[in-house]
Amino acid sequence: MKSGHESGNMNHSEEHLLGKDRLLHSVSFLLSPVSHLLTPVSCFWNYLREASGENDYGRYRARALAEEGSAMTEEEFYLWQLRRKYSRINRCC
Numbered sequence: 449m450k451s452g453h454e455s456g457n458m459n460h461s462e463e464h465l466l467g468k469d470r471l472l473h474s475v476s477f478l479l480s481p482v483s484h485l486l487t488p489v490s491c492f493w494n495y496l497r498e499a500s501g502e503n504d505y506g507r508y509r510a511r512a513l514a515e516e517g518s519a520m521t522e523e524e525f526y527l528w529q530l531r532r533k534y535s536r537i538n539r540c541c
Contacts, residue, residue, distance in 0.1 A: 505525050508525060
């Protein structure tokens with residue numbers, strides 16, 4: 449049995465999908481050399497975000513929603529971190 453494309457009985461939406469697939473394939477082919485360069489850059493960027501603590505709220509929120517069903521706002525979390533950090537004795541010498 450022939451498919452709609454082989455028999456020439458393809459409707460407009462099928463033609464549109466084939467055109468879209470061709471476009472996606474050509475774009476991914478053109479970007480493939482760039483994507484190999486972006487992988488180390490994105491890994492380094494993620495490392496910097498983790499090291500600086502920028503990703504702390506995202507991790508907290510995901511865990512809190514899974515465990516408790518609710519989470520602090522980003523502002524509340526930031527203030528909580530500041531209070532926790534500076535409420536202890538912090539002597540450098």
